[in-house]
Amino acid sequence: MDKVIAVLQARMHSERLPGKILADLAGKPLLEHVIERLQATPGVDRVVLAVPRSEMAYLATLAGRTGAEMVGGAFNDVLGRYYQAARRYPAPFMIRATGDNPLIDTTMLGRCVEECLSGCWDMVGVREMPLGTGAEVFPAGLLDYLHHFGRRRHHREHVTTLLYEHEDEFRVRRLDPPRKLRAPGFRLTVDTEEDLELMRLIYDRLYVPGQIVDLADAIRLLREQPELAGINSHICQRDWRKESMAASVA
Numbered sequence: 499m500d501k502v503i504a505v506l507q508a509r510m511h512s513e514r515l516p517g518k519i520l521a522d523l524a525g526k527p528l529l530e531h532v533i534e535r536l537q538a539t540p541g542v543d544r545v546v547l548a549v550p551r552s553e554m555a556y557l558a559t560l561a562g563r564t565g566a567e568m569v570g571g572a573f574n575d576v577l578g579r580y581y582q583a584a585r586r587y588p589a590p591f592m593i594r595a596t597g598d599n600p601l602i603d604t605t606m607l608g609r610c611v612e613e614c615l616s617g618c619w620d621m622v623g624v625r626e627m628p629l630g631t632g633a634e635v636f637p638a639g640l641l642d643y644l645h646h647f648g649r650r651r652h653h654r655e656h657v658t659t660l661l662y663e664h665e666d667e668f669r670v671r672r673l674d675p676p677r678k679l680r681a682p683g684f685r686l687t688v689d690t691e692e693d694l695e696l697m698r699l700i701y702d703r704l705y706v707p708g709q710i711v712d713l714a715d716a717i718r719l720l721r722e723q724p725e726l727a728g729i730n731s732h733i734c735q736r737d738w739r740k741e742s743m744a745a746s747v748a
Contacts (some may be wrong), residue, residue, distance in 0.1 A: 499587030500543035502587040502611055504536040504633075507548050507657070510556055514690050519597045520556075521694055523703040525573070528688060529557075531600040531701075533564045535710050536593070540608035541615070546587055547597075548579035553569065577654045580614025581645040584638055591615060592638050594657055598688045599630040600697060603713040606675050610635040613671055620668040623660060626680045629735060631713055634658055649651050678714045685730050693731040699726055 500515060508519050508529055515521075519529040536545045547561055551570035561568045567588050571579035591614055595602060606624050614622040614635040621640065624632040640661070644653070648660040661668055688694050703719060704711045720727040 500587060500748075501594055501615075502541050502591045502635075503544045503546055503582045503583070503587050503589040504539070504542050504593040504595055505546050505548050505580050506532060506536060506595045507579065508557070509550050509573070510553050511550075511573075512598075512689070514696065515688070518688055518694065520560075523600060523694075524705040525676045525707075527560055528600050528694075528697075529597045530560060530564055532595065532602065533566050534604045535600070535604055536595060537565070537609075538710055539578075539593075539602075539604045539611070541611035542593065543589065544587055545585045548576070548583045550579075552705075561733055575654045577645055577648055577657045580641060580657055583602075584641050588638070590638055591635065592641060593633050593635050594685075595633040596689075599633075599686070599718055600688065601631050601686045601700075601711060601713050602633055603627065603675075603679060604633050604710065606631075606673065606679065607633055608634070609673055611672065618669065621658070621672045622671045622673065624675055625672040626682050627675050628681050628684035628686040628713075628717065630685065631679075641745060670704065679717065681717045681720070683731075684717065684720055684727055685733060685735070686713075687735075689735075690730065690733055692733055695726060699729075 510517055512518050520527045522582055523531055537540055545566045547566050547568040549557055549570055550573040554570045569583040571582050610622045620636060622635045644660050653660050688697050700716050704715050
């Protein structure tokens with residue numbers, strides 16, 4: 499039986515950058531790089547794509563080529579897709595990752611897995627790292643709670659928001675990264691054309707086929723060439739807290 503599965507939420511539809519998960523990045527679909535990074539993370543036994551049921555055919559070839567499993571579910575119910583993935587591939591611990599983050603740091607994620615396996619925490623993550631380079635690790639039992647009690651739209655779309663709304667009731671651990679990875683001002687997710695442009699420039703300079711790009715090297719590149727970081731520095735990250743407040747007022 500698997501001990502840790504990494505569930506990777508992904509979908510072709512994106513309001514700001516449709517089809518981004520299959521965008522070319524150094525000769526491969528962007529999503530393929532994310533899968534490879536999760537597979538290279540210490541402690542991960544299986545990677546499962548949690549995708550809209552209507553998009554499974556688009557991603558079947560990629561999943562087969564990379565050895566990732568795939569589970570389909572409702573388009574707007576990301577939490578439901580995670581729940582289906584956990585039922586199909588049961589494991590006591592789970593990683594939540596997203597398909598638009600091709601610079602997830604494998605070392606820090608491996609540390610999060612190790613910390614969560616101690617059984618002392620309901621959620622383990624990192625802080626002070628660039629946006630898009632971390633992921634959440636939690637016991638699978640938490641997903642049962644989130645699925646049962648997470649009824650509002652932002653609970654279903656963002657998966658773990660119910661926990662953060664009541665964080666004082668949970669045991670949450672945030673690890674501190676080494677100094678070379680502390681760069682919270684950098685944006686290393688792909689949600690817009692500018693994000694994709696920056697990611698392609700980083701991969702053009704650092705990617706070696708058969709290897710994964712070291713996040714520390716990417717951060718060093720941006721520090722040495724600040725004009726690169728400026729490409730997407732004006733992009734505002736969407737905040738589920740504001741979305742939930744707007745929905746409650748409407």
